Amino acid sequence: MTDRLSEETRGVLIVGAGPAGLVLGNLLLAAGVDCVIVERQSRAHVEQRARAGFLAANTVRILTDAGLADGLLKDGRQHDTCAFRTESGEFELAYGDRGRGEAHTVYPQQHLVRDLVAEFLARGGDLRFGTAAVEIAGLASDRASVTVRTPDGGSHRLHGAFVAGCDGRHGTARATVPATAARRHVRDHGVSWLALLAAAPQSMAAVAYAVHRDGFAGHMARTPDVTRYYLQVDPGDDPDAWTDRRVWEALDRRMRTDVHGPLHRGEILERRVLAMRSDVLDPIQYGRLFLVGDAASLISPSAAKGANLAVMEAETLARALAARLHGDDERLLARYSADCLPRIWRAQEFSHWMIGLLHGPTGDGDEAAFLRALQHARLESLRTSRRHQDHFADNYVGI
Ligand code: APR
Numbered sequence: 001m002t003d004r005l006s007e008e009t010r011g012v013l014i015v016g017a018g019p020a021g022l023v024l025g026n027l028l029l030a031a032g033v034d035c036v037i038v039e040r041q042s043r044a045h046v047e048q049r050a051r052a053g054f055l056a057a058n059t060v061r062i063l064t065d066a067g068l069a070d071g072l073l074k075d076g077r078q079h080d081t082c083a084f085r086t087e088s089g090e091f092e093l094a095y096g097d098r099g100r101g102e103a104h105t106v107y108p109q110q111h112l113v114r115d116l117v118a119e120f121l122a123r124g125g126d127l128r129f130g131t132a133a134v135e136i137a138g139l140a141s142d143r144a145s146v147t148v149r150t151p152d153g154g155s156h157r158l159h160g161a162f163v164a165g166c167d168g169r170h171g172t173a174r175a176t177v178p179a180t181a182a183r184r185h186v187r188d189h190g191v192s193w194l195a196l197l198a199a200a201p202q203s204m205a206a207v208a209y210a211v212h213r214d215g216f217a218g219h220m221a222r223t224p225d226v227t228r229y230y231l232q233v234d235p236g237d238d239p240d241a242w243t244d245r246r247v248w249e250a251l252d253r254r255m256r257t258d259v260h261g262p263l264h265r266g267e268i269l270e271r272r273v274l275a276m277r278s279d280v281l282d283p284i285q286y287g288r289l290f291l292v293g294d295a296a297s298l299i300s301p302s303a304a305k306g307a308n309l310a311v312m313e314a315e316t317l318a319r320a321l322a323a324r325l326h327g328d329d330e331r332l333l334a335r336y337s338a339d340c341l342p343r344i345w346r347a348q349e350f351s352h353w354m355i356g357l358l359h360g361p362t363g364d365g366d367e368a369a370f371l372r373a374l375q376h377a378r379l380e381s382l383r384t385s386r387r388h389q390d391h392f393a394d395n396y397v398g399i
Contacts, residue, residue, distance in 0.1 A: 020293025
């Protein structure tokens with residue numbers, strides 16, 4: 001006997017409840033567009049997954065306009081200065097006073113996700129946890145479908161006018177786009193970071209980027225009790241080989257705490273190795289499937305753009321879907337990919353430039369010395385040129 005497949009017809013089918021899917025779902029609900037979100041993980045899992053935390057001014061504007069920013073306006077912290085430490089000393093760049101004069105709001109991504117889930121449910125949204133999309137089909141017809149595995153192990157098929165693929169880098173949406181239908185631009189930057197969360201208050205007011213012969217080190221505030229640290233490590237390094245002692249020794253050396261003062265230490269709550277990779281699909285649409293967030297493009301975390309791009313794309317798509325489903329106006333939807341890709345590439349360009357700024361060669365040969373001198377010149381230009389600082393500020397906070 002075969003299991004019966006249950007079926008259901010809805011408006012927009014959203015796969016994935018990260019920042020991309022949740023912002024899109026909330027905006028669609030607000031626009032009166034029927035939608036359903038399916039999420040493979042449990043609610044507790046998505047609400048505790050620590051990721052990024054730097055929200056750009058445009059992101060805060062979108063969330064505020066949509067009534068989704070109560071938590072971040074209450075508990076988020078304004079951040080407008082970053083510092084660069086090199087062998088020549090430290091300089092601070094008050095980017096909130098440069099360029100367009102915008103600051104970041106620091107608010108841990110899992111808190112934003114928690115707020116977006118609560119708001120979606122409070123507005124009567126249909127969000128199904130423990131429900132994984134296993135197949136996306138019918139994308140050339142007006143009856144697209146997402147087949148899901150339900151929490152009890154059954155199969156269920158949702159039909160809808162459109163599918164929003166918000167299921168991240170390894171999701172089903174991206175895998176559904178045939179290789180011949182989209183160009184995939186991929187870059188492995190050849191650099192890896194050990195991402196650490198320490199149960200310790202921040203050690204300095206600013207985000208600090210340390211450029212060192214041993215490799216890059218970074219310090220970023222998260223909450224009053226938790227700080228994010230990064231250490232450049234060899235690609236493929238085992239995070240567990242980085243014992244607490246080794247981590248703090250490397251941070252002290254690269255952050256030059258003998259000159260600039262000690263770091264607050266605390267239990268290391270998380271250690272993960274992240275490869276700096278970029279991956280952009282073009283177009284970010286395939287028939288009735290629209291990709292949003294990491295499903296559309298992967299950006300290295302060097303400039304904290306991932307979540308901000310996801311929110312920008314979600315807003316663009318929500319507007320386009322509402323125009324199509326309410327007003328039968330196809331124009332915005334037809335332009336979704338063309339509207340988003342220039343901004344995605346702008347963010348990629350800046351992120352790529354940041355990688356070059358922060359990571360010098362570690363060797364001692366002539367070429368390594370040359371590249372280090374270039375890196376030093378880049379940092380000097382940023383330290384001394386107000387025009388360069390304006391450009392940096394606009395790109396660092398904006399998209
Ligand atoms: N079915 C349903 N849900 C799925 C499936 C699937 N087959 N595969 C993945 N998911 C879910 C994941 O469990 C996750 O909750 O999709 C969600 C994708 O969320 P994110 O990975 O956070 O991606 P996105 O919403 O695009 O995030 C935007 O924020 O911090 C950054 O790194 C993050 O750059 C990313 C950005």
